[in-house]
Amino acid sequence: MSSPGFPLQKVSLVMLLVIAAGCASLPAEKPTLYQQFGGAAGVNDLANAFIMRLAEDPLVVDSFADTDMDQFHGHISDQFCNLMGGGCEYTGRDMVEAHQGMNIDPRQFNALVEDLMQAMDDVDIPQGAQNRLLQMLAPMYGDMVQ
Numbered sequence: 001m002s003s004p005g006f007p008l009q010k011v012s013l014v015m016l017l018v019i020a021a022g023c024a025s026l027p028a029e030k031p032t033l034y035q036q037f038g039g040a041a042g043v044n045d046l047a048n049a050f051i052m053r054l055a056e057d058p059l060v061v062d063s064f065a066d067t068d069m070d071q072f073h074g075h076i077s078d079q080f081c082n083l084m085g086g087g088c089e090y091t092g093r094d095m096v097e098a099h100q101g102m103n104i105d106p107r108q109f110n111a112l113v114e115d116l117m118q119a120m121d122d123v124d125i126p127q128g129a130q131n132r133l134l135q136m137l138a139p140m141y142g143d144m145v146q
């Protein structure tokens with residue numbers, strides 16, 4: 001039995017449509033941070049873009065004059081991958097040891113972080129994912145700037 005103004009079939013159809021719309025808008029499984037960075041290939045591209053930015057930055061480039069950049073590429077990739085939960089093992093030195101004696105000042109630290117932000121833009125990392133990596137790096141400030 002249904003009321004003449006609003007037949008039961010119509011009510012059921014509307015309900016079905018509402019349920020279907022609700023299902024369609026259920027969030028899909030959220031990609032991990034590592035996936036948002038494009039996995040191993042994405043992190044590799046990011047490390048390349050980062051090194052290009054560092055090489056063009058007058059505030060930091062001299063610090064890398066004697067650095068084996070292939071090794072740096074490997075270690076920074078592993079560190080990022082490890083932080084993002086990508087399962088890589090980081091085999092470089094700890095951050096205090098790696099940076100001691102360089103007299104890194106706050107301007108240099110900020111410059112390097114900006115280089116990283118530009119590198120992340122270069123390889124189209126979504127803003128939210130960028131922010132999450134930066135949040136993980138921020139506490140390292142005291143390890144580099146003394």
Ligand code: HEM
Pocket residue numbers: 059060063064066067068071072075076079091092093094098099102104108109110112137138140141144
């Ligand atoms: C959040 C900021 C930073 C992160 C995450 C970071 C990360 C790293 C990592 C993973 C390494 C490799 C260590 C190893 O191979 O044992 C490294 C090395 C190095 N970093 Fe940083 N770093 C940061 C800030 C800086 C700053 C501000 C400078 C200087 C302007 C700097 C200069 C260097 C240099 C020159 C090396 C190579 C050292 C060598 O050749 O022995 N880093 N860094």
